[in-house]
Amino acid sequence: MNADPATADHGNVLLARYDEMLPQVYGYVLRRVRNHTDAEDLTAEAFMAAVTSIGRGQVDEVTPAWLIGIARHKLADHWRRAERERRRLTAVASNEPDDATDPWDVELDLLDARDVLGTLGPHHRSALTLRYVDDLSVPAVAELLGRTVHATEALLVRARSAFRAAYEEVQS
Secondary structure, three states: OOOOHHHHHHHHHHHHHHHHHHHHHHHHHHHHHOOHHHHHHHHHHHHHHHHHHHHOOOOOOOOHHHHHHHHHHHHHHHHHHHHHHHHHHHHHHHOOOOOOOOOOOOOOOHHHHHHHHHHOOHHHHHHHHHHHHOOOOHHHHHHHHOOOHHHHHHHHHHHHHHHHHHHHHHHO
């Protein structure tokens, strides 16, 4: 197996300058996410993407600016995932049939909502996760759970009620 000399050179440059570039990339990410755990994960993702790009021969020059560009894309992906998850968890708390009004019209705290979802029974947790996190239709949820559509709708009503009660308890 013959490695491309340019690819090997770029890989060596990344390895040699890793200690220099790591704080720059990490600092860039941390200032934007303000969470050490997420910043560490996103920085690691950026370096892994850099290694992949080098391996594919898609790199002209290995510089901190190039790595920060990769980190910027990883941040955008992170924010898109977080927003999708926030919208889905909000939907769990507020999704009601069109003819019903929901008096519990608030935004959810993402971490509390995750914790509450984890405390529910497996049947409620699976129904809510499939419907609102995985964004499946009620018939698709029914099929996956081996239930009728009507039974699944009733399960979702009970699961939303259990979620609301547990969430309100955590918030008080």
